[in-house]
Structures are given as C-alpha cells and as structure tokens.
Amino acid sequence: MAGKTVTRADLSEAVYQRVGLSRTESAALVETVLSEICTCLSAGETVKLSSFGSFVVRDKGKRVGRNPKTGVEVAIEPRRVMVFKPSNVLKARINGDAAPEDDEA
DSSP states (O other): OOOOOOOHHHHHHHHHHHHOOOHHHHHHHHHHHHHHHHHHHHTTOOEEETTTEEEEEEEEOOEEEEOTTTOOEEEEOOEEEEEEEEOHHHHHHHTTOOOOSOOOO
C-alpha cells in the first residue's frame, strides 16, 4: 500500500494550521529546522528527535562489489551514509500499538 508523500509545503501548511504563524513564517520555520538537521548530519553529528527517532551518519569502508548483470568486480569507494532508527514510540504508533512508557531512541 503506497501512501502519500509529505512535502515541505505540506509541513509548512501543517505548521500554519496548527501553530497560527503566517504561511511565510511557517515555511521559514520548516526550512530552518530542516537546514539545522542537514548541518548537524553533515558535521557527522547524530540528530535525535525524542519520540520520533534518530538520524545517524555512518562511515562505510572501501569494498569490492559486483555488477549484477555482468559479474564484473568493481571497487566501491569509502563513503558516509545516513540511517534512520525509529524510536519505540514511533514503531508502536505505526503498528497501532499502545505507546511504550520508555523512549529509548
């Protein structure tokens, strides 16, 4: 089941509807929050949002991969990847369970 994609405009509209800021201020607030998250992740910091989850940057080393079509070995260079680990609260909410008492993520 494919769900709707939430965009920056959708987030800005939600802030506008619920918080009461102007549309311009709501859009600026969303942009500021997303920009700060990007800045922290670029610096290699972990971003933890309580009751939501954590964004973590991990380093992956150099390794050898294979082209699945041809079977030719290819060197994969070291890189940094971002992973998201949902909190127990978010997992429970997604699964329709009661929220756990303790948020560990």
